[in-house]
Amino acid sequence: MLSINEEFQYFNEKDCNYKEFLNCQKLLKDINTLTVPKRSVRLLSAKKIEKRLLKISSDKLLAVEYCLVFLSNLVHIEFISNNEKWKSLSSKVLREQIPGSDGTYKKVIEFLLDPIFSFSPLIEVKLNDRETETYEVGARSKQYRLSSLFFSNKVEIYKISNSYHKKKRLDIYLTKIIESKNNLIVTNLLNIYPKLTLPVENEILAEAKRLVKMKYRNGKGKKLTILNGRKKTDLVDQQRIYLEDSLKLFRYLTENGFKYPSISGERSGGRVYDSINMMPRFIRNLIKIDNEKTIDIDFKCLHPNLAVRLYGGTKKYITHELIKDKLEMELNIVKEEHLSFFNKKTQQMKQSVLYSYYKTNEPTMLKNIIADKNKNNYKITSQKMFDLEVKIMTECINRLNKVGIDVLYVFDALLVKCSNQKAVEYTMNQVVSEMGIYTNVG
Incomplete structure (x- = not known):
């Protein structure tokens, strides 16, 4: 990590306002904090998969954290009222998040797709009618979603501790700030x-109840619904957004600061x-x-x-x-x-x-x-x-x-x-x- 003096010098060289950066930091998410699916940390810490993790990196902790970074990309889609829950992830973004000249991010994907967790993988990749991955060069990225192991929609917070990984994430974060200073x-x-x-949340609940009475639909024509313990499958009309999912998404986006x-x-x-x-x-x-x-x-x-x-x-x-x-x-x-x-x-x-x-x-x-x-x-x-x-x-x-x-x-x-x-x-x-x-x- 950079010291305060090194941080100040970095911003000074890039013609950026260091004071503004510090003010932003108070409101934004900690860059070394990940929101990941519940159980994922425990599953990735299992002794039986240690040898497999070492194929990703000789540093087991770094390998685990790279896997968690990938999984964190798929968390927010679980809170959106979308039955299929697929998320496009570009290789450019993954190479940035999971660096390595040896194609480290591909090793992470291969590992997460392997059904070694009670005969189930941690993620799935979307296939087309020909049973091949949905991908078009320059047009469409591959799509992934969390596997059925994580269908509870519950999350946990993980604090990155590998020093190399923390330094890489700080580099990405500082670069993002520099690139956006003129935006x-x-x-x-x-x-x-x-x-x-x-x-x-009490305000949100009250507003949701008011809107439900008004038969509110969002811009995509989906009806706002409060489940109150009911299963989504019990409802005939599936064109809905659910208060419960909306609250989970709201917490994900704001609980630990703004992204x-x-x-x-x-x-x-x-x-x-x-x-x-x-x-x-x-x-x-x-x-x-x-x-x-x-x-x-x-x-x-x-x-x-x-x-x-x-x-x-x-x-x-x-x-x-x-x-x-x-x-x-x-x-x-x-x-x-x-x-x-x-x-x-x-x-x-x-x-x-x-x-x-x-x-x-x-x-x-x-x-x-x-x-x-x-x-x-x-x-x-x-x-x-x-x-x-x-x-x-x-x-x-x-x-x-x-x-x-x-x-x-x-x-x-x-x-x-x-x-x-x-x-x-x-x-x-x-x-x-x-x-x-x-x-x-x-």
């Missing part, structure tokens, strides 16, 4: 974290992920800024209007309601389909309920999108839209910060103090108008 979204988040008041905001790669357009925008919306909306209630402000039907801007469309101010009326279908179906329509492969787009609308009303735009997918990659469309979305939100945050308004970034939306609502709405509308994008907030 306005990240610096805005770090500035606002000390001003936040998170809801306590340092993470800037996504080129394929995700540089979107920023943090503890706030990863939590369920109905919980996030209970957060207070400067002890004041907040309001969520987002653009109407942003991505379809971004597609119009990027691919030569002609329609202005496309809305979900407009398409609902044209296609005579339920609004939640249109909203849900729009979440993935532009990210689909060409053949999948043609099978979508939205395809007929765009073929009739935006034939040139649709032709240009398909041509771009065929020339580059089917994900190029969403990549370009995410990139433009990030540019929009960065400019909105830039203007608001200049007049003393800090905001919480939630991808294409901002969570702000109620007293700042009008100022934020004005700025967001102004930015998209100047960028030639025909949508507004609402």
Whole structure:
């Protein structure tokens, strides 16, 4: 680990504010703490697997900790209401987390996939219809999930103790801070974290009960449900989000401090992920800024209007309601389909309920999108839209910060103090108008 003087010198050389770094540290997760599946530490400490662990590293403790790092990547997906629980993990990220010129991370995966724990592995890898791993070079990473050994959804905290491992994690962390120092979204988040008041669980429960009575559904059309001891399989409609899962995710994201905001790669357009925008919306909306209630402000039907801007469309101010009326279908179906329509492969787009609308009303735009997918990659469309979305939100945050308004970034939306609502709405509308994008907030 670096001494205080070495740490200060490191930041000084990188032209970073050391005082700001120390302030952030008080609110952020300890980089040497892992949230791992319950039982995983005990299973990996078993005497009978010691020889297998030594194939990963001659240092048994380091081998165990590398395995725990991999497992920690899969924990949060267990709290999301997703029946299959798969998580994409890129080799780039794994090489960073589990360093080694000899392909150490591959040895970890091979070990975790081996059914040596009561004839069961610790993880599973997703297979396609041909019974091969789901992987496309430059397009799709392999997907993993925790095995049935961990279906209890319980977690435990592990403190990393191997000195070499701690040094490597500190290097990664410091690099992340240096890389993000010029990212306005990240610096805005770090500035606002000390001003936040998170809801306590009793508040969340009360809000959930209120929303259940209102038959609340989230943006994906999933119904909020309180299990109260019932099994999920007992419920006929499986399109649900569960309070119990939401609380587990909330604890995971906040109990030991906020995760340092993470800037996504080129394929995700540089979107920023943090503890706030990863939590369920109905919980996030209970957060207070400067002890004041907040309001969520987002653009109407942003991505379809971004597609119009990027691919030569002609329609202005496309809305979900407009398409609902044209296609005579339920609004939640249109909203849900729009979440993935532009990210689909060409053949999948043609099978979508939205395809007929765009073929009739935006034939040139649709032709240009398909041509771009065929020339580059089917994900190029969403990549370009995410990139433009990030540019929009960065400019909105830039203007608001200049007049003393800090905001919480939630991808294409901002969570702000109620007293700042009008100022934020004005700025967001102004930015998209100047960028030639025909949508507004609402």
